[in-house]
Amino acid sequence: MDPITAKLMSAAGGAAADPIYVDDVFSTFLYEGTNSAQTITNGIDLSGEGGMVWIKRRDSSTQYSVYDTARGRNAGFLRTDSTAAQFAMTGTYTTYGLTSFNNNGFTLGSALNNENDNNADHVGWTFRKCPGFFDVVTFTGNGSTNGVTVSHGLGSTPGCIIVKSASSSTDQYGSTMDWYVWHRSGPTDSNPLPGVTNAKLGGRLNSSNAFDQTSNLINTVTSTDFKYGSNNVANAPNVTYVAYIFAHDDQSFGANSDEAIIHCGSYTSNESTNGVEVNLGFEPQWVLIKRTNSAGNWVINDTMRGISARTSTSDPANGNRASLLLANTSGAETTDRSIIGLPNGFKVTSTSVDMGKNNASHVYIAIAKPNKPPTTGSEVFNTDLGDNTYTNGVEFFAGFPVDMYVARNLTAAGSSDPQHRLYMRKYQASVLITNRVEDANGHHTPSVLQWKLDNNHGAYYQAENSDNCAWMWRTAPGFFDVTNYWNGDDTNNRTIDHNLRAVPKMMWIKSFQDADSIDRGWCVYHESLGNTKKLVLNTSAAAVNTDDFSDTSPTATNFTVGAEVSVNKNAEYIALMFGEVEGVSKIGSYTGNGSNQNIDCGFSAGARFILIKRTDAAGDWCQFDTERGINAGTEEHDAWNSNTNTKNNDADSIDTYSAGFNVVQNSTSNLNVSSATYIFYAIS
Numbered sequence: 001m002d003p004i005t006a007k008l009m010s011a012a013g014g015a016a017a018d019p020i021y022v023d024d025v026f027s028t029f030l031y032e033g034t035n036s037a038q039t040i041t042n043g044i045d046l047s048g049e050g051g052m053v054w055i056k057r058r059d060s061s062t063q064y065s066v067y068d069t070a071r072g073r074n075a076g077f078l079r080t081d082s083t084a085a086q087f088a089m090t091g092t093y094t095t096y097g098l099t100s101f102n103n104n105g106f107t108l109g110s111a112l113n114n115e116n117d118n119n120a121d122h123v124g125w126t127f128r129k130c131p132g133f134f135d136v137v138t139f140t141g142n143g144s145t146n147g148v149t150v151s152h153g154l155g156s157t158p159g160c161i162i163v164k165s166a167s168s169s170t171d172q173y174g175s176t177m178d179w180y181v182w183h184r185s186g187p188t189d190s191n192p193l194p195g196v197t198n199a200k201l202g203g204r205l206n207s208s209n210a211f212d213q214t215s216n217l218i219n220t221v222t223s224t225d226f227k228y229g230s231n232n233v234a235n236a237p238n239v240t241y242v243a244y245i246f247a248h249d250d251q252s253f254g255a256n257s258d259e260a261i262i263h264c265g266s267y268t269s270n271e272s273t274n275g276v277e278v279n280l281g282f283e284p285q286w287v288l289i290k291r292t293n294s295a296g297n298w299v300i301n302d303t304m305r306g307i308s309a310r311t312s313t314s315d316p317a318n319g320n321r322a323s324l325l326l327a328n329t330s331g332a333e334t335t336d337r338s339i340i341g342l343p344n345g346f347k348v349t350s351t352s353v354d355m356g357k358n359n360a361s362h363v364y365i366a367i368a369k370p371n372k373p374p375t376t377g378s379e380v381f382n383t384d385l386g387d388n389t390y391t392n393g394v395e396f397f398a399g400f401p402v403d404m405y406v407a408r409n410l411t412a413a414g415s416s417d418p419q420h421r422l423y424m425r426k427y428q429a430s431v432l433i434t435n436r437v438e439d440a441n442g443h444h445t446p447s448v449l450q451w452k453l454d455n456n457h458g459a460y461y462q463a464e465n466s467d468n469c470a471w472m473w474r475t476a477p478g479f480f481d482v483t484n485y486w487n488g489d490d491t492n493n494r495t496i497d498h499n500l501r502a503v504p505k506m507m508w509i510k511s512f513q514d515a516d517s518i519d520r521g522w523c524v525y526h527e528s529l530g531n532t533k534k535l536v537l538n539t540s541a542a543a544v545n546t547d548d549f550s551d552t553s554p555t556a557t558n559f560t561v562g563a564e565v566s567v568n569k570n571a572e573y574i575a576l577m578f579g580e581v582e583g584v585s586k587i588g589s590y591t592g593n594g595s596n597q598n599i600d601c602g603f604s605a606g607a608r609f610i611l612i613k614r615t616d617a618a619g620d621w622c623q624f625d626t627e628r629g630i631n632a633g634t635e636e637h638d639a640w641n642s643n644t645n646t647k648n649n650d651a652d653s654i655d656t657y658s659a660g661f662n663v664v665q666n667s668t669s670n671l672n673v674s675s676a677t678y679i680f681y682a683i684s
Contacts (some may be wrong), residue, residue, distance in 0.1 A: 017257075019253070019254060019255050019256070019257055020130060020252075020253050020257075021253060021254060021261075021370070021371050021372035022133075022253065022261040022285075022367065022368050022369070022370055022371050022372075023043065023370045023371070023372040024043070024044070024045075024128065024130075024372070025044065025051075025127070025128040025130045025133050025134065025261070026044070026125075026126065026127055026128065026133070026134075026261075026285075026286070026367050027042035027043065027044050027105075027124075027125070027126040028123060028124075028125055028285065028286060028302045028303070028304040028305075029042045029105075029123070029124045029125075029126065029304075029456050030121070030122070030123055030304050030305070030455055030456055031122050031124065031455070031456070032119060032120070032121060032122070032455070033057070033111060033115075033116040033117040033118055033119065033120045033121075033122055034116060034118060035110055035111045035116055035117060035118035036109070036110060036116075037095075037099070037107065037108065037109050037110075038107070038108050038116065039102070039105065039106075039107045039108075040105045040106050040107070040108065040124060041102075041104050041105045042104070042105040042124075042126055042456075043104055043105070044104065044105060044126045044128050045103045045104065045128065046069060046101035046102060046103070046105070046106060046126070046128065047069075047100075047101045047102055047103045048103055049128050049129050049130065050068075050069040050070065050101075050128070050129040050136065051068065051069060051101075051126060051127050051128040051129050051134065051136065052066065052067065052068040052069075052126070052127045052134070052136050052244060053066070053067045053068070053098060053101075053106055053124055053125070053126050053127075054066050054080070054124070054125045054126075054127075055067075055098070055115045055122060055123070055124045055125075056114075056122065056123055056325055057114040057115075057117055057120050057121070057122050057332075058120075058121045058122060058123055058305070058323070058325070058332060058333045059120055059121045059332055059333070060114070060117075060120065060332050061330050061331050061332055062113075062114035062117075062330055062332075063079045063081055063082060063113055063114065063330045064079050064080045064081055064327065064330075065077040065078075065079065065097065065098070065113045065114070065115045066078045066079070066080060067097070067098045067101075067106075068136045068242060068244075069101050069129075069136070070136045070137055070138045070242060071086065071138055071166055071240070071242055073089060073098060073099065073100060073101060074088065074089050074090050074094075075088060075089070075166065076088045076089040076093075076097070077089075077097060077098070077112075077113055077115075078164055078166065078242070079113070079206075080179060080205050080206060080298075080327045080328065081206055081327065081328055081329055081330050082206060083169050083176045083177060083178055083179075083206055084169050085165065085166060085167060085168050085169040086166045086167065087112075087113065089112075093112060095109040095110060096109050096110045096111070096112035097109060097110075097111075097112040097113060097115050097116075098115060105126070106124075106126070123302075123304070123305060123325075125286065125302070127244075129153070131153060131154060131155035131156070131247075131250075131252075132154070132155055132156055132247050132250030132252045132253065132261075132262075133246075133247050133250070133253075133261060133262055134154075134244070134245065134246055134247065134262075135152045135153050135154045135245040136242065136243065136244050136245065137150060137151070137152055137153075137242070137243050137245070138166070138240055138241065138242050138243075139228070139240075139241050139243065140238060140239065140240055140241070141165075141229065141235045141236045141237055141238065141239040141240075141241060142235065142237055143172065143235060143236065143237030144229070144235065145230070146227075146230070147217075147219075147227045147228055147229035147230050147235055148227070148228055148229055148235055149225050149226075149227050150225055150226055150227070150228055150243060151224060151225045152224070152225060152226070152243070152245050154223070154245055154247050155223065155250070156223050156247055156248075156250045157184075157221060157222060157223045157248070158182075158184070158221055158226070158245050158246060158247060158248065158264075159183070159184045159185075159246050159247055159248025159249070159262070159263070159264025159265075159365070160181065160182065160183045160184065160245075160246040160248075160264045160363075160365055161181070161182045161218050161221065161226060161243055161244070161245050161246070162179055162180070162181050162182075162205055162243070162244045162246075163179070163180045163217070163218055163228055163241055163242070163243045163244075164177070164178075164179045164180075164205075164241065164242055165177040165234070165236065165239050165240070165241050166239075166240045166241060166242045167239050167240040168236060168239045170236075171234050171235075171236040171239075172236045172237065175234075177234050177236075178204040178205070178206050178207060178215070179204055179205035179206045180202055180203075180204060180205075180215055180217045180218055180228075180234070181202060181203040181204065181205050181215070181218070181290075182200055182202055182216075182218035182219065182221065182226075183200065183203065183211075183264060183266075183292075183363045184198075184200075184221075184248060184264055185264065185265050185266035185363050186200040186201055186202070186203065186211050186266075186292055186363055187200065187201040187211050187292055187293065187361065188200060188201070189201050189213055189216055191213070192216075192219070193219075193230055195220075196219045196220055196227075196230070197219070197220050198219055198220060198221045199216065199219050200216065200219070201213055201215065201216055201292070202214075202215030202216040202217060202218060203215055203290060203292065203363075204328075205298060205327055205328060206328050207328055208295045208296055208297050208298075208328055209295055210291070210292060210293055210294050210295055210296075211292040211293075216230075217229055217230065217234050217235075226243075228241065228243070246262060246264060246365055247262050247264075248262065248263060248264040248265075249262070249263055249264075249281075250262070253371070254371050255373060255477075259282070259368075259371060260281060260282065260368070261282070261367060261368040261371065262365070262366070262367050262368070263280045263281070263282075263364075263365075263366045264363070264364070264365050264366075265278065265280075265363070265364060265366075266292075266361065266362060266363045266364070267348065267362050267364070268359060268360065268361055268362070269348060269350070269355060269356040269357055269358065269359070269360045269362060270356075270358055270359070271351045271356055271357050271358035271360075272349075272351070272356075273349050273351065274349065275340070275347045275348050275349035275350075275356075276347065276348050277342065277345060277346075277347045278345045278346050278347070278348070278364070278366075279344055279345045280344060280345040280346070280366050280368075281344060281345070282344065282345075282368035282369070282371075282499075283341055283342065283343050283344065283345070283368065283369045283499045284303075284307065284341060284345070284346050284366040284367060284368060284369065285302060285303040285304075285307070285367055285368065285369040285370065286300075286301075286302040286303070286366070286367040287299075287300070287301050287302070287307070287339055287346060287364055287365070287366045287367075288300050288327070288364060288365045288366075289301075289339075289348075289354070289355055289362055289363075289364045290362060290363055290364075291353070291354060291355070291357075291360055291361065291362050292361045292362060292363055293360060293361040294353075294357075294360065295353070296353055296354040296355070296360075296362075297326040297327075297328055297329065297354045298326060298327035298328045299324055299325075299326060299327075299339075299354050299355060300324065300325045300326070300327055301323070301324050301325075301336075301339045303341065303369065303425065304401065304425075304456070305323040305333065306323055306425070306426075307339055307340070307341040307346070307426075308336075308338070308339055308340045308341065308426075323335060323336070324336045324338075324339075326354075336350070338350030338352065338355055338356065339355075341426070342497075343483055343497040343498055343499040344497060344499075345366075346366065348362075369475070369499070370475070370476065371477055371501075372476070372477070373476060373477045373478055373479075373581060374476045374478075374479055374581055374584050375583070375584070376583070376584065376684065377583075377584050377585070377608060377609075377683045377684035378399065379400060379474070379476070379584075380400065380473065380474040380475075380476045380479050380480065380584065381471075381472065381473055381474070381585075381608070381609060381683045382397070382398040382399060382400075382471075382472050383469065383470065383471050383472070383608065383609060383625045383626070383627035384396040384397050384398070384458070384469070384470055384472070384627060385468070385469050385627055385628070386467065386468035386469070386470075395458070395459070395460060395468070396458045396459040396460075396468075396470035396472065397457055397458040398457060398458040398459070398472040398474070399457060399458075400456075400457070400474045401425075401456045401457075401474060402425070402458060402459050402472045402473070402474060403424065403425045403426075403473060403474050403475045403480075403482065404422065404423065404424045404425070404472070404473045404475075404480070404482060404576070405422075405423055405459045405470050405471060405472040405473065406420050406421065406422045406423075406434065406470070406471045406640075407420075407421050407423070407459070407468060407469065407470040407471075408420045408421065408468070408469060408638070409467050409468055410467045410468070410469055410636075410638065411467045419433075419434075419435055419638075419642070419643040419644075420433065420434040420435055420640050421433060422434055423459070424482050424574070426482055426484065426574075427512065427574070432510055432512070432574075433538075434522065434537055434538060434621075434640045434641065435538050435639075435640065435641050435642055435643050436538055458470075458472065459472060469627065469628070471609065471623075471625065476581075477500070477501040477502065478500065478501055478502035478579045478580070478581045479578075479579055479581050479584060479585055480500075480576070480577065480578055480579070481498060481499050481500040481501075481576075481577050482574060482575070482576055482577070483496065483497070483498045483499060483574070483575050483577065484512070484572065484573065484574045484575070485572075485573050485575070486572045486573075487572070488511075488567075488568040488569045488570050488571045488572075488573060489568065490563045490568060490569045490570070491563055491568070492547070492550050492562045492563050493550045493552070493560055493562070494550075494560065494561050494562075494568055495558045495559075495560055496558055496559055496560070496561060496575065497557060497558050498554075498557065498558060498559060498575065498577055500556070500577045500579055501556065502556050502579045502580075503553075503554055503555060503556050503579070504525070504554045504559065504577040504578060504579055505526070505527045505578060505579055505580050505587035506524070506525060506526050506527065506577075506578040506587050506679075506681060507524070507525040507554065507559060507575055507576065507577050507578070508522055508523070508524050508537055508575070508576040508578075509522070509523040509524075509525070509548075509561070509566065509567050509573055509574070509575045509576075510522050510523070510573065510574055510576075511566070511571040511572065511573050512571070512572045512573060512574050520565055520566050520571065521536050521537075521538055521539070521566055522536055522537030522538045523536065523546075523548050523564075523566040523567050524536065524537050525548075525549055525554070525559075526587070526589075526615075526679045527553075527587065528588065528589035528615075528679055529543050529615060529679070530553075531549040531550075531551050531552055531553045532545060532546065532549075532551055533545055533546060534546040534548050534549070535613060535615065535679075537621060537640065537641060538641050539641055540618045540619055540620050540621075540639075540641055540642075541618055542614070542615060542616055542617050542618055542619075543615040543616070546564070547562040547563070547564055548561060548562055548564045548566055548567045549561065549562065549567075550562040554577075559575070559577075578681060582602060583602060583603060583604065583684060584683065584684055585681070585682065585683050585684070586601035586602060586603070586607075586660065586680075586681075586682045587679075587680070587681050587682075588601075588679070588680060589615075589677065589678060589679045589680065590663070590677075590678055590680070591675065591676070591677055591678075592663075592665065592671075592672040592673045592674055592675060592676040592677075592678065593665075593672060593674060594665050594672065594673060594674030595664075595665055595672065596655065596662055596663065596664040596665065596672065597662065597663060597672065598657045598659070598660065598661075598662050599657070599660045599661050599662070599663055599680065599682075600657075600659045600660050601659060601660030601661070601682045601684070602659065602660070603658070603659055603660055603682075603684040604658065604659070604684075605658060605684065606626075606630070606656050606657060606658050606659075606660065606661065606684070607626075607630070607660055607661045607682040607683065607684060608625060608626045608627075608630075608683055608684060609623075609624075609625045609626075609681075609682065609683040610623065610624045610625070610630070610654060610661055610680060610681070610682050611623045611640070611680065611681040611682075612663070612671050612678055612679070612680045613678065613679050613680075614670065614671075614673070614676055614677070614678050615677045615678060615679055616676055616677045617676065619670060619671075619678075620639035620640075620641055620642060620669070621639055621640040621641045622637050622638075622639055622653070622669050622671060623637060623638055623639070623640055624636075624637045624653070624654045624661075630654050630655075630656055630661065631655070631656065632655045632656055633652055633655075634651055634652050635651075635652075635653065635654060637651070637653060637654075637669065651666050651668035651669055652664050652666060653666060653668065653669040653671050654671075660682060661682060
């Protein structure tokens with residue numbers, strides 16, 4: 001059953017269609033080129049559903065390649081930075097470029113238009129055809145002065161339409177044919193042609209020019225069709241055109257089929273580093289921005305290459321390396337922190353011509369971050385030991401895009417070598433240390449561990465070493481998320497929005513920038529302790545009374561902080577939020593019995609990761625994982641609050657239990673002392 005029919009049946013009371021998530025219809029995929037056949041597996045069904053792939057080499061001045069299933073692979077690529085016609089992939093080119101659309105991504109052959117250059121960094125954006133999100137259609141020009149009516153299957157009124165002549169680069173008069181853009185929030189055409197509705201000034205994707213009437217070739221836009229061409233301009237007879245059609249705010253996605261995953265809107269910039277906040281109703285993973293009232297480039301940013309999370313531009317560790325590409329030029333990506341991700345939208349702090357001049361008008365397309373809940377722990381968490389080998393620059397393999405990881409050398413020790421280094425994609429070049437308060441900047445400038453952006457599969461360690469270990473998380477609804485807030489204001493009852501989409505069961509809050517050298521530490525909220533007590537991740541201390549949370553428990557949309565230095569005073573803060581997903585993660589507590597006991601987490605094959613902390617007295621944050629062994633006997637463990645060498649600290653502390661884990665009392669770890677209280681975090 002096609003998606004439109006399923007949607008109509010559901011609305012009419014028929015069998016409900018399975019939920020569709022943004023994960024099913026959009027992907028940003030980073031890869032290293034090989035100049036030989038390689039398959040990009042991103043989970044997007046292109047062969048069955050159809051769609052478009054937009055590719056750019058990131059580290060060099062090279063052209064874009066756009067392939068789509070409506071024209072077919074053999075029709076070849078178009079270039080968004082050029083007016084050229086498509087380059088046919090037939091004859092000697094059958095094994096070049098994008099060679100096939102697959103049911104879970106696409107396959108590349110030898111590089112032709114820089115899609116797969118050897119050892120080079122690339123990005124591929126994949127858009128799947130889906131009602132309420134995206135459609136791609138082809139049509140033939142008719143030479144009529146009234147234009148040609150083009151049907152589409154979006155199922156709702158589009159938010160943006162981009163049309164390009166594919167089979168010819170010129171119209172019937174020899175004029176070049178650009179990439180014409182209609183946007184619902186573009187400037188209104190004050191003098192539209194007779195009979196034209198929804199008339200907007202048009203833009204040209206291949207040009208930095210302002211929107212104008214001569215580019216207004218897409219109009220009379222409805223939920224079923226639109227008109228292209230007028231006055232016999234650019235509607236050349238017998239020329240094949242392709243249209244890329246983007247939806248706006250169609251709230252039919254997500255677990256309850258009531259979420260929007262794409263938004264096409266506008267904002268007016270103010271030329272201020274304080275910026276303009278744009279409310280989308282979701283946190284974006286991909287944003288395209290274009291100034292409309294004057295010249296400005298088409299700016300593309302995404303979370304995989306780094307949508308920013310920080311307002312600071314003086315970070316000595318460059319801890320916020322965000323990368324921009326310009327759709328209308330062939331240039332390599334540039335470092336910029338002007339687009340900041342927020343739980344409900346984005347903030348533009350740029351003062352540039354492209355994004356931030358005072359009183360300048362801009363349009364955008366924004367796509368939501370992944371919103372599919374995990375069903376297994378391996379989808380969102382993994383542990384890996386270093387093995388002295390690299391593949392595409394990756395040493396630690398997760399099997400998914402990593403949003404946060406903690407890594408350490410298991411044999412090194414001493415205060416000069418901080419052990420557990422915590423990296424987040426939102427803060428790409430800086431690191432936090434779980435057993436340290438950190439320096440005056442609130443974070444550590446890395447010398448060994450680095451965040452590797454050029455892959456979708458894992459993390460990178462600069463020094464190959466089999467003693468290195470990494471624990472890797474992916475953000476997912478209800479499971480894990482990272483948010484940030486700025487300018488601690490020393491007030492009580494400050495509410496901070498988050499995007500976990502569930503009530504956090506545990507939160508770790510840490511200042512990221514320490515302007516006054518106050519000891520802020522790691523403040524930990526845990527549901528079993530309530531909102532009047534806290535733990536500190538970088539110490540072994542027992543739980544203490546606190547006003548950090550203003551005696552207010554977090555909700556599914558926000559949490560509350562007080563006027564304490566650890567959460568809200570003259571600094572920038574991050575909050576790591578952990579939740580419970582049935583069969584995936586469990587956050588709870590238990591009382592020791594002095595012997596051994598099973599801790600039921602609702603799992604079916606036991607826990608792969610366990611973090612335990614005693615709360616009524618001092619005790620380390622003890623961590624175990626199946627990568628190093630959870631056995632009916634001794635197993636390695638280490639303490640996240642300590643820099644002690646624990647690789648060979650063997651003890652029988654944790655045994656296997658299919659529904660979770662079994663905890664054993666011994667004097668090495670003291671994880672089951674009679675009548676003692678403990679909190680834990682476990683992942684299947």
